[in-house]
Amino acid sequence: MTGSGRGVHVTGWGSYVPSQVLTNADLETMVETSDEWIVSRTGICERRIAGPGETTASMAAVAGLRAIAVAGLKPDDIDLILVGTLTPDYPMPSTAALVKDAIGNKRAAAMDLAAACSGFVYGYATAHAYIASGMATNVLVIGAETLSRCTDFTDRGTCILFGDAAGAAVLSASDEPGGTLGIELTTEPAGAYYIWLPAGGAARPATNATLAAGEHYMKMKGSETFRMAVRTLGSTSLKALEKAGLGLPDVDLVIPHQANVRIIEGLARSLDFPMERVFVNVDHYGNTSAASVPLALAEAVGSGRVKQGDRLLLVAFGAGLTSGAIALQWTADPALSARAESIGPGDVSVLPGYLEPVNPFPPALEWLLKRSAGG
Numbered sequence: 001m002t003g004s005g006r007g008v009h010v011t012g013w014g015s016y017v018p019s020q021v022l023t024n025a026d027l028e029t030m031v032e033t034s035d036e037w038i039v040s041r042t043g044i045c046e047r048r049i050a051g052p053g054e055t056t057a058s059m060a061a062v063a064g065l066r067a068i069a070v071a072g073l074k075p076d077d078i079d080l081i082l083v084g085t086l087t088p089d090y091p092m093p094s095t096a097a098l099v100k101d102a103i104g105n106k107r108a109a110a111m112d113l114a115a116a117c118s119g120f121v122y123g124y125a126t127a128h129a130y131i132a133s134g135m136a137t138n139v140l141v142i143g144a145e146t147l148s149r150c151t152d153f154t155d156r157g158t159c160i161l162f163g164d165a166a167g168a169a170v171l172s173a174s175d176e177p178g179g180t181l182g183i184e185l186t187t188e189p190a191g192a193y194y195i196w197l198p199a200g201g202a203a204r205p206a207t208n209a210t211l212a213a214g215e216h217y218m219k220m221k222g223s224e225t226f227r228m229a230v231r232t233l234g235s236t237s238l239k240a241l242e243k244a245g246l247g248l249p250d251v252d253l254v255i256p257h258q259a260n261v262r263i264i265e266g267l268a269r270s271l272d273f274p275m276e277r278v279f280v281n282v283d284h285y286g287n288t289s290a291a292s293v294p295l296a297l298a299e300a301v302g303s304g305r306v307k308q309g310d311r312l313l314l315v316a317f318g319a320g321l322t323s324g325a326i327a328l329q330w331t332a333d334p335a336l337s338a339r340a341e342s343i344g345p346g347d348v349s350v351l352p353g354y355l356e357p358v359n360p361f362p363p364a365l366e367w368l369l370k371r372s373a374g375g
């Protein structure tokens with residue numbers, strides 16, 4: 001266990017992905033690219049796109065409710081809800097507040113966490129601190145993103161990478177052995193403008209000029225981010241393991257942020273760690289930012305890649321540049337994944353918007369809706 005206080009274990013996990021699929025072949029019709037280029041440079045084959053009625057809060061709520069069911073808890077057993085996201089429904093109120101209402105929780109504190117793609121790992125660390133100190137017993141940590149709403153679908157350097165999804169975990173106090181063993185978080189502002197979204201904040205409020213310049217879309221220096229990612233993921237992983245008193249041979253499965261398979265392979269190479277013990281699902285979902293680690297965790301556990309007693313390393317990096325790693329010993333029964341199966345979007349309802357409803361679906365993808373509707 002890291003630090004003093006009570007043990008902290010993952011007792012629930014869950015995810016949600018929208019049904020619409022955007023393939024590499026689809027992107028070939030939109031920008032100058034090819035399936036061959038995207039697969040060889042990123043490992044991505046397809047990604048999911050949230051439908052017009054879906055938002056970060058609605059997807060987060062389904063993933064969260066699934067994680068609560070897997071944990072065998074009721075929504076009101078949750079003391080704190082943390083949502084890691086860079087695409088909140090609104091700058092305020094927090095997406096976590098909307099999620100609290102949507103899952104029917106009446107008593108939790110709720111807040112968002114801005115650490116970009118490291119948002120879930122930062123949320124895990126925050127939840128751990130609350131539980132270990134006795135301030136909370138059960139915390140719902142969610143990573144959720146609707147990146148399609150801030151992606152420039154004319155920019156081939158970014159639009160091939162990103163997708164929409166949500167993933168969640170319930171962390172609970174427990175005196176049994178195992179659970180969280182070591183945590184490391186870092187932030188390196190030297191890379192602050194490698195990945196950023198220039199307009200819409202206090203430095204550059206949204207105006208017609210920022211809109212015309214496309215400053216409401218994500219911008220990225222791809223190769224600089226790539227190099228820093230491989231270096232930071234490696235050093236953060238080693239520090240978390242050191243704090244846990246573990247070495248790399250003790251790790252059964254690494255679940256890294258799914259940004260690019262070449263970054264993941266670069267991490268494995270730099271640590272001299274076998275790829276057979278690294279979980280990869282970037283091929284199906286692309287980079288889903290804060291959702292990527294909990295989505296991969298839920299899939300790894302549900303598909304039988306994780307056994308009770310396994311030592312896992314969760315590791316992420318993102319804009320900031322933030323990075324975080326968690327070393328933990330898995331104690332929950334993976335078969336409990338089945339409890340999530342009965343829960344779907346119909347089980348949550350996000351507070352209706354106060355303003356007249358506006359379809360937030362990206363105009364560049366309107367054709368995808370027609371295809372999904374069979375038109």
Ligand code: UT7
Nearest residue numbers: 032033034037041042117156157160222223225226259260
């Ligand atoms: O969660 C964190 C978020 N960000 C990341 O993780 C991104 C990290 N970076 C990357 O994944 C990679 O840098 C990319 C996939 C974005 C780009 O791959 P790369 O191997 O670093 O390519 P590059 O940027 O060095 O570009 C190589 C060439 C360029 O053409 P020229 O200048 O050599 O003629 C690009 O214009 O590839 C071109 N290019 C493309 N070609 C076809 C860039 N994007 C595309 C594309 N299709 N989609």
